[in-house]
Amino acid sequence: MVAARLKNDEDDNNHSMATPASEPTVLFVDDEAPVLKAMTRFSRGRGWNVLTALSGQEGLALLADQQVDVVVSDMRMPGMTGDIFLAKIKQQYPDVIRILLTGHADVKALENAINHAGIYNYINKPWDDHLLGEVIQGALRFQESERERKRLEDLTRKQNRQLGRLALSLDKTVKERTIEIEQALTLLQMTHERSKKSFHDALSVVTQLLDWNEGRANNHCRFVAELAQKTATAMKLSEDDVELTQTAGLLHDIGLMALPENLRKKPVYDMTDEEVADYQQHPILAEMALSAASGLEAVAKVVKQHHEHVDGKGFPDGLRGTAVSMPARIIAVVADYHDLYHGLLARQCLGHEDAKAHLQKKAGTTYDIAVVNAFLSLLGDQNREHIHRFKATVAQLKEGMLLDQDLHASNKLLLLTEGTVITRNIIDRLVSYQRKFDCKFELMVKGDIG
Template sequence: MADQTVAPEKHGPPLPASAKVLLVDDEENILRSLQRVLRREPWELTTVISGEDALAVLAEQKFDLVISDARMPGMDGPTLLAEIRRKYPWCIRILLTGYADITSTISAINDGQIYRYISKPWDDDELRLVIRQALAFQHSERRRLALEKLTRKQNKELQALNANLEEKVKERTEELEEAAGMVEVAYQELRQSYVTTTEVFSSLINKRLPAERRPNAKVIHLVKTFADYTEMGKEATENLAMAGALYNLGKLSWKDDLFAAPSDLLKKDDRLEYLKYPVTGEQLLMALEPLKDTARIIRHHQEKWNGYGVPDRLEGDQIPYESRLLKIAVDYVELQLGLILQRKVARENAIKLLKRYRNRLYDPELVDRFIDMLVELAPDIDHDDPSVKILDTLRLKPGMILARNLYAASGMLLLNEGKVLTALLIEKLAAFEQGEPDGHRYILYVREPEEDEDDTENPA
């Protein structure tokens, strides 16, 4: 059966265009009633009057969902659903039961691991809704598995292509190997943890941006550090980390130029598309029950404290706490990466902007505590690369290589990433620093030169 979808209901998961549903009941009038209720749905219905007949039909055809009565002569409903679970685990199982059939219901839950049970007499609208939800869940799981398979295939093709190309620059090669390793580790743990699944999606999102403009890892690091700093619970921390990994999931369908464009420079049509991405991200996660809290955080992370945000114009404490925190972390990171304004904003200026817009964009108490964390844990909070040293101008040495752009207090770019420091350059930096207002001091992220570079420049 082709894996097609129909347009989802508002804020609802996608539904398959068609599905095969098997109805099992020994009473013909019950089967006719079920057919009447479901006749307008886009599903192919098949009816049988016993568990034995159901297994015979299942052996010849593939069904997406089975609804079985609990009490039937011969093979009862729980026994049938347990057998279907053993032979056809992908088939969703629903039990029709009377109020007195508690023993049968418990047996179906324990042995058949049913999706839901529905009491007789049923409510027609509830019955249709349950079936739609079940088929939507099944459809989403199938698409997730298909995406995993496609990602594995593309990763293998990428590795094969890389093996046949000429050797690339060291940084690029290391980046590809690291990405391949992350994906491989994620696949090994995918069945064990939805947290690991979010890392896979996050890596796919990152591939749409240049290496120096990828925000997800930095956002995850910030929200996890803040959660530890404020002693948040484990579950809240995990939800925040997953939201940090997937907050821009709703941008995946965008054109490349829109994906990388600073948000404050977008024109009308692109701006409207941008404002939809939190809801799109939420909708993509709706069918995954363990991610429902993460989806809610993502939906509201572009709300503003003054009530002029999207999508629901929530104000103040109406905005979920985790969403308020995620917005602060996202803006802090994206300002420095040039994803909000046309130019990259230095760390100190990003902090100033957070302060300036407290009470307008941000929860004032929360942003103050976030800034306290940045100051208290600085500079380690902003990097996790063991090869990078964080030094002031007094500890710089000639030959060191700048690992990040250096900005003056005014926001002016002083030195580009990759610049090799000389004795004269270090002397000039110290002189510039003396002229900075309010005693501003430069903090530089540097790497030591490679040994072979030293040997080349200073031969014995």
């Protein structure tokens, strides 16, 4: 068994070093010792307590003795493959986040990992250090948000019991107790809002990884989520359906992560018949992955339907008309517009006017007419707004600005994609990056500099 923890001497990694209890623990499992050494080197300075194992059996033995937060496992290992190993972890240690590392574009194995192991994400070999680091950090943030969610749920249950006891005692002192009840309800509302924020923070991380894995440089998922939400609001959907539309918009292409890399990055009109058949499986893969997550069942249904057409000629189930949910019909229009705009969906179709003409031509057959009209009206209103485009330093950035051009580091590593909405967190990260690497960024943005 190999149980390695980070330390100054890279080769002396079979002995443990005392680490603060607050450090998250990451377990790397691979049957090749050089790979484990590379993982150990990659992890230096990231604030993780690192364990390594040469097989799934060794990994399970470590999990029985150690508190582990994230497991990163190779797929192809003798004795016990990665998907089986991670499925055992899901069964025995469900709170451990599971990530698959594979050098083989094996769709069936990935399906097994998604269906039975409930993996958080997967990375292809040879891995990119920055991407792998982001995936692991995202997993750790997601786990922390889940722990916070459970804590808040426990607190809410406790507060509900307290409210129940209050209700039983409401008799002659009802007026006096009204104030106490209002305070308790206010606290419950605050708890609910904090839980929602943790959930949306986790969604933000998943969306960033999804755009990277698709090879997109145009912030597709964020665009779809934002414009689908605005279209649903304009069409006066219920508050719950508006939120459902936004969340499904963020996750609508998550099934593409199970497809080979070359297929994810290929325009639909250049695919062979066999590739199209594989591509059309991604809504089904997405539904299987999302349905396994508690609370995302409704989102899974919408995501599965977002390629259905109102005339019944879509996929994967050939649903027709109102059998396709309204959130799915909205996402279909917004997502296809964005792909048409960027020349990914139809030959000789590029830019706003071409995309608009395509939607209008297909309204009533492929797309819902009311959705097309509402979306194009909304898009027209946005296009009429006067937006300044200019270069800005990090010090000039303001929350709400829109990145108008991809931002790369000096080594050409993509840091932010075009279309990203500038947030306080992004500004703080850029300030930290400049200070750490002694560099200065100039960003092309849209917004108000005044």
